[in-house]
Amino acid sequence: MTKIGTDEWVAQVGERTEAYRGLTAPVRRTWDGIPLGWRFAAAMLLVAxxxxxxxxxxxxxxxxxxxxxxxxxxxxxxxxxxxxxxxxxxxxxxxxxxxxxxxxxxxxxxxxxxxxxxxxxxxxxxxxxxxxxxxxxxxxxxxxxxxxxxxxxxxxxxxxxxxxxxxxxxxxxxxxxxxxxxxxxxxxxxxxxxxxxxxxxxxxxxxxxxxxxxxxxxxxxxxxxxxxxxxxxxxxxxxxxxxxxxxxxxxxxxxxxxxxxxxxxxxxxxxxxxxxxxxxxxxxxxxxxxxxxxxxxxxxxxxxxxxxxxxxxxxxxxRTPDYARLIFYGVVLGGLVALLRPWSRLAAVLAGTVVLGFVVRFATAAAWPDAAAVAPGGLVARALGAWVATPPNATTVGNVAFVLLVPAVLAVTRLRGPARTWALPTVLYLAAFVWETRLVAEPSVTRQLVLGAILVVMMTARPQGLLGTPRVEML
Amino acid sequence: MEFFVQQLVNGLTLGSVYALIALGYSMVYGILKLLNFAHGEVYMVGAFIGYGVLTMAGGAADPVLPAAVLVPLMFLAAMIGSGLLGVAIERFAYRPLRDAPRIAPLISAVGVSFFLQAAALLLFTARIRNYDTPELIPFSVGVEVGPLRISLVRILVIVTAVVLMVALTLLVSRTRLGKAMRATAYDREAAAMMGIDTDRVIAATFFIGSVLAGAAGVMIGLVFSRVFHFMGFLAGLKGFTAAVVGGIGNIPGAMVGGLLIGLAEAYAAAYLSSRFSELVVFTILIGVMLVRPSGLFGTPALQKV
Amino acid sequence: MMTTPRNVRGRFFVLVLAVLALAAAGCGGEDDATTGDTGAATATTDAATTAAETPETPTEPTAGAEETTTGPTTEAEDTGDGQAAPADCDGLLVGIAGPFTGDAASIGQEQLNWARFALERFNADNGTNFALVEADTQLDPAQATTVAQQFVSNGDILAVVGPAGSQEAEAVGPIFEPDNLAYIGMSATRTSLTGGDYPTFFRVVPNDDAQGPTDATYMVDELGAQNVFIIDDQTSYSTGLADIVQPLLEEAGVTVTRDSVPQDQTDFSALVSRISDDTDIVFLPWQLAASAQLFSQQMEEQGKTATIFGSDGLFSPDDFSAEGAYVSSFAPDITALPEQAELVEAYTEQYGEFGTFGPPTYAATQVALTAVLAACEAGDVSREAVLEQVGDVTITDSILGAPLTFDANGDVEGAQFYIFRIEGGEYVLVE
The missing domain is CATH 1.10.3470 (ABC transporter involved in vitamin B12 uptake, BtuC)
Incomplete structure (x- = not known):
């Protein structure tokens, strides 16, 4: 957010005081207090x-x-x-x-x-x-x-x-x-x-x-x-x-x-x-x-x-599908926590998603009898396997779900207010469904897909880069 | 002599496809000063939509519709599909970055490009698809002028490209939307102050540019019959080169640039060696840029003080 | 944005809950990661799950010891480990590297599908639960070396299928060699690869020195070639083969013209118009059958009548069907062999059409898995043992037609080339 008309230095001070609000404020303030050289030395020592x-x-x-x-x-x-x-x-x-x-x-x-x-x-x-x-x-x-x-x-x-x-x-x-x-x-x-x-x-x-x-x-x-x-x-x-x-x-x-x-x-x-x-x-x-x-x-x-x-x-x-999965769910969860407020709405969305999952699982149990097949990859996978319905013809169903998912995600980013709260559980469930049915089977393709999505999300969320300072460009 | 003219036909076919892609680059650049590196992928999606329509109609060998209906249908579907995709890309990947540093949208574009490539790989697998055009419109059908053979498919491609370019020129020069696009390209802020809905004009620009890319995708499918997830990369690079040679941001420039690159490739492959045809094209480009830093038709960049 | 303290606490509460839930669930994932290091997850069977359930079982071949080792010399520990523990074939892995995305993905995905197919069948036939670790290289040797390092670091990976390109195979050699990790190429044909510099390299396809002379001789003796136009596609495979064929033809008194096009080129019309009227053969040592099909269409469009002669990269009845063209191949047409009909049908039903790159990958995967199983049955689950077993492997009813064994250099024993003529879309064996 560039503040046109504000002196750059004043704006920076303003941003910094804003940044020190919240629970992690003391940690961040101390961190910012350490001279850059020391921070760099410490980081390099750790890397060494x-x-x-x-x-x-x-x-x-x-x-x-x-x-x-x-x-x-x-x-x-x-x-x-x-x-x-x-x-x-x-x-x-x-x-x-x-x-x-x-x-x-x-x-x-x-x-x-x-x-x-x-x-x-x-x-x-x-x-x-x-x-x-x-x-x-x-x-x-x-x-x-x-x-x-x-x-x-x-x-x-x-x-x-x-x-x-x-x-x-x-x-x-x-x-x-x-x-x-x-x-x-x-x-x-x-x-x-x-x-x-x-x-x-x-x-x-x-x-x-x-x-x-x-x-x-x-x-x-x-x-x-x-x-x-x-x-x-x-x-x-x-x-x-x-x-x-x-x-x-x-x-x-x-x-x-x-x-x-x-x-x-x-x-x-x-x-x-x-x-x-x-x-x-x-x-x-x-x-x-x-x-x-x-x-x-x-x-x-x-x-x-x-x-x-x-x-x-x-x-x-x-490259490792297990980590990719953790990153995927971690980023989704983190994004929700950061963006959804008040917390009661966040809790409602998460609970709604979980419930929706079981409902879908139960509803499709008759049509997809072998849905109980456990996806490989540890407890997370097993928990997900018990929650996400897995169709027998995963490729086709997964592809259709993927085609639906992309516009759904884009649409939900445009929604505001109660409409978004109501739409979110469905979209979240769809995302998990696509991941578990289709993307898990193709780790190399998924890797590129996620990389592309992350680049877009990161750039649109923070156009100046992680540690860059926003500046007005002259054309 | 006939060899020379044959190359002219080859070069013009390829050149008109490049020109259509180049137009998308150039229009977007003209209006937003943005290098839309995801444009090649829009073209790829257009080629796949055309392939999808062809397959749904029973494939080239045994179509349920006559070719005269099927081919326009493929063009229409691909153009609308690509156009909508272009608008979506602008809305979600570029608009949030409208006032960001100039290079930020480049990375966003690369992200879109990765995503679309991977999505195509996921949905359509990596197999190289073939339109099998000769089954639909045999290459033997065509015009023979003396010893020169021009197949109907090539005529179709060149004519379609010319029609689209003429339509675009009329749109930009004669309609209200065209006027608004020119105004927005000249000065976005001033245009907005004059009551032009610049967001809508920009979306329209992306739509039109992507429509042209979608048409180019079907054309490539028809003439060169090879459709796969990675086809957008090289074509995008060529279209971009063409836009630059003509003077990026300049619409007639993009057309001329596209034809020039197509002809240069054909003649380089025919008279020198196809081994060096890419090298020749790049060298021409660098040469042009060094002599005329703003391309053939571009206006020299003025610096605002 | 103003946030009330109550609000903050509430959100924090939900965050902590969510993190705890994730962490609790994540423990399984982490256990998994320590047992199989990084790879187990790609398992296409339940191997990884069973491994994750019993992380502390002492019979796990590499679990504990692998983790406590800190020195770089892990392979020594591996050996000791394998000998100490009774042979347990659970959860052993084979790596596969190939261009699964990027511009060569049409090749890589076919290879990947056939490797998965081979694994499924092998596990079903032998009651094993081996798994594949898939790694994408995009045909970039730099990525291939990183992937190679990943394979070397994962103690459960005992053999590698791939990488696909000759330059990749060259680049990963120095990484696999010190760890005695066998790697079995399914499409790297550069002759020098089996010249002794890469002792852990094997390949199931014959090298360029086998194919080049076959093709050249056939062109001269059978087709009476006088004037040949050779067009390579600027890849290591293609230039290598063209470099072998060109002098052979020239020695036989054939006039040779040489040119090249980038592999991703789609417009050959200018090149096609340069085919002179007295050219009788156009030799295309290419890898993309779809491109060759295009080339033949553009020849037809311009009324050129020269015969196309393709290398093994073009053996792909579904993609390349130019009437009257010749294609050489390292294997008979498996779709025409009655003893492979069941296999071909099973594959086609599951994965669809295929070209020339799949069957060798099937064979390579089979070799790797057979060697791992043999080592494991002999009670020595180490990379050295597997390397030795790969050298001794014999697959009697190989998908590639003849029995498959390796000579001392790692090349296929008794490599033979077949030449086909395309007649009415069918590949007819002519030699």
Whole structure:
């Protein structure tokens, strides 16, 4: 809720005092009192304990993915969040970094440089590439820049696929540079000052250190002369130029910094995956990085870090149907608790849903005799199995119910007052029915469905991102 | 020479489909400055609705209705269905973000796009569906001009696209709604102050854009016979490219852009190698943008001070 | 928004109640998660439920010990565990990875359905209650490696079916190898995969080195090819096969033109017009039969008469029926085999039509489950044991026609290719 006409600072103070109401107020007030640096240190310390706390290399691997996302999101945040340049070709820097590392540390062209050197080369090259690809930003404004950079990203993937039979004037036959669709495999692990990073845990700590260094560096940069100049550029490029800021140089610098960070992340990724393939750098990944930055709140370092963690971890949690189910019912319940008031209405809706379930179950018992079949997956599932009717031809009935459910949910978000209270139990029951009959059977599809729905809900509920500050944009 | 003209026909068919998709992008952008990345999925849904009507009528091999009735029915159903879907997307995924930062609706659009893809996968499974058009309208039926063969399906697609584009141009330039759309695109706040119900105009814009995408979906089904849950992604990207080349926000620009991209792809595949046709298209695009930063027909972006 | 204290307390009360209810119910779920780590939930049988009911039973193969281990060397514990406990085949898992969503989902979903089908039949035939853990990779090697890590971390997963793509199989190799986790490919055909770099990899389909020469020889000797147009679809499978066929044809004095289209391309008309009149064969080493059908329709539209020759990816009578086209396949047409009729009918009734990717997945799943059962009956429920068993597996009446065994490299023994000609929509065996 932007309060037009109110001074931004006054509005923030107002929001904060509002935020301190309610039961969790003391906790939140204390938390906000701790300096940012301490909070960050504490969070990172906790994260550092992760590989010790679990024996599952999967959890650590998801942590590695989260850090890679974190690095990419921090780098993109410089371009998008600070300088306000919409760079949709960002994925190309990641890919370029990965391919450069792969070429310089594998048998592809028979070069095995020491990692210290390779990483420096990668960072320097991607920074240079960022500078070059940033050049159009001098002329192109806003969305047109976004569009041109989007195609830089596309061109990169095309080149990665097609540079496996490059005809060079001095070579005899076609030269295989990128390996084409087969990519490059057998990449050396990173070895720094005699320490070889071989396991997932090793890379976890390497990335942790890199992430902390980058976050601290960027935090300091934000407050520096350059950081302030970037923000001025973001808020109003024309005014910034009038104030004598070197606008073009600032834009190119943002591109170069963002590119260098992505290039470094790409090099580590190549070493972690022990290979690079064109499919690694498709538009979908770019979208997810953007989602991390925007969900967390563009421009806010802690926000972007949290956004990256959410984007890396959440889809993995959804892989396991049992967790997906807990999240589904948890989110529905949480949403109801947050939105329905007074509490008597909330209780009525929940009770109504439960009763409706048993009624439907009883009414369909004759038609669906084998409805007692228990869905696998523990007590929650068994409780649900006793409550939700399961038809024998689950696919068809479930599909029909799904088609009904989507408009029903959309409609209920528009209803107000008693009509909503009356409609809610039916919709809630329908949702549970769809989940248990159809979605449980297709975990991979459900995962994408839930991911999409959550993105829409989160963005519409909090357009500025989790920790972003709302600001009025000039068009 | 005949080879060249044959490519012209190929390029125009593909180009008219791209143009219809591009129009949806461009209209929405013109009015809201919003990149509607879920537009490709609307097109996908249109193709599925057309397939559904065809299947309900007994399939292409043994339809209960004559083709002359069935094909318009498929177009009608797909256009209305897609139009309503477009309005729903605007109402629930974009309207709450109307005054949010510019990039927020992008993520919302991506969410819609994931959701629709997964829903299609759930409801229709991943099998690639085939309209089997040759069974309905044999490719051998068509016009032969000298050595050149143009099948009836292609003529149908090109003519339908032209009719739709002419109708759209008339709508925008001659009707009250068109006037309101132009006013809203020019300055939404001022239009609202003049008594235009901008919310309704925006919904109408989404409806019209999505109707065109639905028609494009059926066209692709008829000519290229391949319908599946992921088809919207690439087509959306191409339509978007076309909109940008023509100057995003500009309606004639989107039409020209669509045809240009279609022709560029056809000629690149025919004379160079289809291996590089996408690369050629992207390079053309980047080239155009560097020379004319606002596209072929776009007006240079003015900065308000 | 003003909220009265009473109101707050009331809502808080409902919240606490709800959370308590969820937590109470959630305990079951968590127990489940600790026994099966993360995977048990995907169970398509009641295996997970029974496992969840008896989390403390000492006969559980991996439960307690697995959880208390903190070192990264879990596989050592696994072995000890398996030997110490009497063999108990309850709740053992097999992972399956494939592109279940995304642009290759038409392939992945067919594979998934056949794997589920294989599991149901195997459990019914052998009285076991094994289960599958499904993981979507979207054909992205990065996701495949994360999934591989998930499989490795779940001690109950003893073998893996998939992943689908050759590049994925390459990417996951270094993760599976240290844990001796066997993975059985159902569609990764790149020759180098069984060259020794990936010792835990097996595949039920012959590699490109087997198919390429068969196709090339047939084109030259039987069809008298003079001028061949090869179009790959820019995937690892397709370029690999095209790279093998092209030089073979050239050696035989055939004029070869080579081009490629992206796999998701739908408009081939420009490419089709480039097929010259003296081209007698168009070789399409593609994976999407629907695309090839489209290609043939567009050839017909432009009056091109060259013969289409497709690789095993196009063997799909429901999707690809271009009159007079040739298709090679690693298996006889199972829909025409009387001994498989019951199986085919049962599948079609439950899941609908299928193409070329399903049957090998059925075989791969069968191999994995057979090996797990054999290891378990031999009293050694460890990944090493299963790996050894996979190498020794013999499936006499394999869905792929011939008896299925692996050679030392993990390739199918005695791989043979069949060539079909499409006549009136029917696939007729010609070699």
């Amino acid at each position: 304990l992760l590989p010790v706390a679990t024996d599952s290399s999967y959890v650590v691997r998801v942590g590695v993915n989260a850090f890679l996302f974190g690095l990419l999101a921090l780098g993109l945040n410089v371009v998008v969040g600070y300088a306000g340049l919409l760079d949709l070709g960002y994925i190309a820097f990641y890919g370029f970094g990965a391919y450069t590392y792969a070429l310089l540390s594998s048998d592809q062209i028979g070069v095995h440089l020491p990692a210290e050197l390779t990483l420096i080369v990668v960072v320097a090259l991607t920074a240079g590439l960022g500078y070059v690809l940033g050049l159009p930003s001098r002329r192109l404004l806003g969305d047109y820049l976004a569009i041109v950079t989007l195609f830089f990203g596309q061109v990169f993937v095309q080149l990665a696929i097609h540079l496996d039979r490059l005809s060079l004037p001095w070579a005899d036959g076609p030269v295989n540079v990128t390996g084409g669709p087969n990519g490059i495999v057998g990449i050396d692990p990173i070895r720094l000052v005699g320490v070889t990073f071989s396991s997932v845990t090793d890379y976890f700590y390497l990335l942790l250190v890199a992430f902390v260094a980058l976050a601290v560096g960027l935090h300091r940069l934000t407050a520096s002369r350059t950081g302030r100049a970037w923000r001025a550029l973001r808020e109003d490029p024309l005014a910034a130029e009038q104030m004598g800021l070197p606008v073009n140089r600032l834009k190119l610098l943002a591109f170069a910094v963002g590119g260098a960070v992505a290039g470094f992340a790409g090099a580590v990724f190549a070493a972690v995956q022990v290979g690079v393939f064109p499919q690694n750098f498709e538009t979908l990944l770019l979208i997810m990085i953007y989602a991390a930055v925007i969900l967390g709140g563009a421009g806010s370092l802690p926000g972007v870090a949290i956004g990256a963690a959410v984007i890396a971890v959440f889809p993995e949690v959804l």
